[in-house]
Amino acid sequence: MSPDPALPRIPARLAGAEPGGAPPPAPPPAPPSAPPPVAARARPAPRPGRILLWTFGLLAILFLLAPVLAVLPLSFSAGSFLHYPLPGLSLRWYADFWNSDFWLPALWNSLRVGAGAALLAGALGTLAAFGLWRGRFRGQAVVMAVLLAPMVVPAIIVAVALLLFFGPLGLTNSFTGLILGHAALGAPFVVVTVLAALQQFDPVQLRAAAACGASPLRAFWRVCLPQIMPGVAAGAVFAFATSLDEVAVALFIAGPAQRTLPRQMFSGLNDSISLTIMAAAMVLVLISGLLLLAVTLLRRAR
Amino acid sequence: MTAQKQGMNRMAEPLVRFEGVRKAYGAAASGYAVQRLDLDVEKGELLTLLGPSGSGKTTTLMLLAGFEMPSEGRILLGGRDIARLPPHKRGIGVVFQSYALFPHMSVAENVAFSLEVRGVPKPERARRVERALSMVRLETFGERRPAQLSGGQQQRIALARAMVFEPPIVLLDEPLGALDKALREEMQYEIRSLHQRLGLTMMYVTHDQQEALTLSDRIAVFEGGRIRQLAPPRRLYEQPENAFVAGFVGENNRLPGTVRSHPEGEGRDRAIRVMLDGGTEVLARPVDAGAPGSRCVVAVRPERVAVAAILASEMGEDALSARLAEVIFQGDHVRLRLSLGDGAEVVAKRPVGGGMMPEPGTLVSVAWDPAHAHAFAAGG
Numbered sequence: 001m002s003p004d005p006a007l008p009r010i011p012a013r014l015a016g017a018e019p020g021g022a023p024p025p026a027p028p029p030a031p032p033s034a035p036p037p038v039a040a041r042a043r044p045a046p047r048p049g050r051i052l053l054w055t056f057g058l059l060a061i062l063f064l065l066a067p068v069l070a071v072l073p074l075s076f077s078a079g080s081f082l083h084y085p086l087p088g089l090s091l092r093w094y095a096d097f098w099n100s101d102f103w104l105p106a107l108w109n110s111l112r113v114g115a116g117a118a119l120l121a122g123a124l125g126t127l128a129a130f131g132l133w134r135g136r137f138r139g140q141a142v143v144m145a146v147l148l149a150p151m152v153v154p155a156i157i158v159a160v161a162l163l164l165f166f167g168p169l170g171l172t173n174s175f176t177g178l179i180l181g182h183a184a185l186g187a188p189f190v191v192v193t194v195l196a197a198l199q200q201f202d203p204v205q206l207r208a209a210a211a212c213g214a215s216p217l218r219a220f221w222r223v224c225l226p227q228i229m230p231g232v233a234a235g236a237v238f239a240f241a242t243s244l245d246e247v248a249v250a251l252f253i254a255g256p257a258q259r260t261l262p263r264q265m266f267s268g269l270n271d272s273i274s275l276t277i278m279a280a281a282m283v284l285v286l287i288s289g290l291l292l293l294a295v296t297l298l299r300r301a302r
Numbered sequence: 303m304t305a306q307k308q309g310m311n312r313m314a315e316p317l318v319r320f321e322g323v324r325k326a327y328g329a330a331a332s333g334y335a336v337q338r339l340d341l342d343v344e345k346g347e348l349l350t351l352l353g354p355s356g357s358g359k360t361t362t363l364m365l366l367a368g369f370e371m372p373s374e375g376r377i378l379l380g381g382r383d384i385a386r387l388p389p390h391k392r393g394i395g396v397v398f399q400s401y402a403l404f405p406h407m408s409v410a411e412n413v414a415f416s417l418e419v420r421g422v423p424k425p426e427r428a429r430r431v432e433r434a435l436s437m438v439r440l441e442t443f444g445e446r447r448p449a450q451l452s453g454g455q456q457q458r459i460a461l462a463r464a465m466v467f468e469p470p471i472v473l474l475d476e477p478l479g480a481l482d483k484a485l486r487e488e489m490q491y492e493i494r495s496l497h498q499r500l501g502l503t504m505m506y507v508t509h510d511q512q513e514a515l516t517l518s519d520r521i522a523v524f525e526g527g528r529i530r531q532l533a534p535p536r537r538l539y540e541q542p543e544n545a546f547v548a549g550f551v552g553e554n555n556r557l558p559g560t561v562r563s564h565p566e567g568e569g570r571d572r573a574i575r576v577m578l579d580g581g582t583e584v585l586a587r588p589v590d591a592g593a594p595g596s597r598c599v600v601a602v603r604p605e606r607v608a609v610a611a612i613l614a615s616e617m618g619e620d621a622l623s624a625r626l627a628e629v630i631f632q633g634d635h636v637r638l639r640l641s642l643g644d645g646a647e648v649v650a651k652r653p654v655g656g657g658m659m660p661e662p663g664t665l666v667s668v669a670w671d672p673a674h675a676h677a678f679a680a681g682g
């Protein structure tokens with residue numbers, strides 16, 4: 001899954017409000033955030049505009065999902081070749097995935113790295129967003145731009161930079177290095193979702209907390225954080241998803257012990273095309289689907 | 303009660319003292335929000351900061367609460383300079399205009415928060431929360447969320463939250479500004495009664511003069527970052543020290559004129575002669591009016607204006623003749639709009655059922671006791 005969440009809007013004062021500062025990168029174009037409006041039930045004949053909207057929306061979804069939908073049934077093939085029609089249905093490739101020394105450890109690695117990156121990005125991204133929201137300082141827009149850069153800078157560039165930087169520090173071929181790298185890629189999503197959550201938070205509450213005797217740290221922990229938690233969680237889920245389908249950094253930083261699922265798929269393609277790779281792809285899609293569901297539920301909880 | 307309380311505390315040192323405090327947001331060149339503040343708050347009093355919007359009331363409150371830093375001067379709390387103390391260590395209770403209740407906590411948790419922060423053990427916490435809630439008559443609402451309460455109830459919770467840890471002083475910034483009129487009046491009495499029952503020291507900000515008069519032991523009238531007068535409500539109303547205070551607190555007829563004599567008499571009888579622009583000479587109590595020949599304004603409260611259905615010449619030398627322009631019924635009183643000869647207008651207030659009412663259009667005479675006519679320098 002490519003995590004292109006319906007990004008909440010960045011507050012205007014942060015998004016390049018500072019004159020002279022480097023223009024912050026625009027976040028990647030977000031798909032329309034609202035779900036297609038539900039047609040009113042009582043209406044007998046929907047207006048043409050509505051029909052057009054639905055048609056266009058469904059076409060867009062089809063365009064995005066068609067390749068996935070076309071390929072995934074192959075994972076249930078009883079045969080061993082990448083073509084239709086399927087000779088028969090079976091779960092043999094899933095059994096193969098489950099018993100493989102090549103795929104299963106990679107799945108665990110992916111989940112471990114993803115969880116670590118999500119936690120780290122969640123914590124650091126939240127603090128960064130809070131600081132940007134709270135503070136008034138020179139160069140705010142620049143800080144914002146740097147924080148969001150990994151969202152637009154090509155992954156390969158980040159990967160090369162990390163390799164050169166981590167090498168001397170001994171962080172290549174390590175889980176720590178991979179988690180740090182993925183956290184940097186995921187943090188922008190947290191910054192954006194938390195900033196959006198903070199827009200709903202009344203800063204006078206922090207003064208009220210201080211008047212009650214709470215230190216700034218305590219006020220943040222007890223008063224602010226619980227209220228922006230849905231934003232933090234949504235950001236962390238995006239960070240997890242980013243890590244889950246990331247290949248470039250994994251190729252450069254991960255050693256044999258840290259191979260993640262996408263990275264194995266990448267090398268699996270080179271060697272021999274076994275249909276197990278389709279089963280692996282299905283597993284990834286499934287996890288991504290669950291994450292998407294989690295974000296949707298978080299949205300609703302707000 | 304008020305006079306007694308002040309008498310008792312006159313000797314003791316004030317609870318709060320502002321000493322030459324100034325505050326500029328940003329560069330001083332762009333002006334001071336608080337110009338120069340010397341103000342004592344006595345223990346147990348309810349002191350109101352009254353003034354138009356932008357006059358520096360909130361700034362003064364936030365300086366004491368610690369959310370703003372003074373540019374100059376000192377602020378003492380219980381004799382101690384609190385300049386370096388961050389807000390959460392000052393132990394001052396604050397009620398914000400927007401309530402600022404914590405929406406994710408129950409009402410009881412909101413009130414308990416300051417006790418939780420102070421490490422008060424749970425059983426005692428519960429007891430004190432219950433007592434605070436019953437003080438604001440919301441003891442059965444502890445389990446609710448703030449969003450489930452009405453505006454007036456939320457305001458009372460904010461009050462309970464600010465008082466529960468027994469701070470030496472509670473600051474209230476326009477706490478009733480968002481409530482409708484009836485509820486506002488009810489809350490005024492409630493705050494006043496809490497203040498009296500608990501002997502709480504309060505510093506109260508409002509731009510509503512009626513509210514200030516109802517609630518306060520003393521009122522500081524702010525204008526442009528300065529205190530223009532500091533006095534108990536009655537004195538402020540009856541003896542304003544300048545035209546700004548006279549105009550801002552209560553209603554006033556303002557009659558322009560020229561000073562004609564130096565003050566004569568002593569104390570209450572001290573008076574000057576003023577030639578009103580309409581041509582009548584009247585007596586007035588000089589406040590800050592200048593020397594003979596200078597321009598001034600004579601201010602008279604509508605309720606001090608006597609109206610008689612006889613000609614001015616028969617009533618006495620200080621009476622003015624006027625034509626009754628309009629009688630406006632206002633429920634508990636009627637207002638009489640009276641035109642003086644030169645186009646100036648005087649408003650008089652009369653209780654309903656206060657004798658015969660002349661018909662609009664008739665010639666009447668208008669007079670007042672010189673002790674209730676205040677002469678201010680013009681343009682003040």
Ligand SMILES: Nc1ncnc2c1ncn2[C@@H]1O[C@H](COP(=O)(O)OP(=O)(O)O)[C@@H](O)[C@H]1O
Nearest residue numbers: 327328335353354355356357358359360361362
């Ligand atoms: N945070 C701030 N930054 C800059 N100027 C401010 C700030 N707060 C208040 N001011 C200015 O200071 C003056 C006094 O404001 P304030 O104390 O809020 O007045 P009041 O509470 O009497 O309405 C106003 O001119 C206002 O514009």
Ligand SMILES: [Mg+2]
Nearest residue numbers: 356359360361
């Ligand atoms: Mg204010």
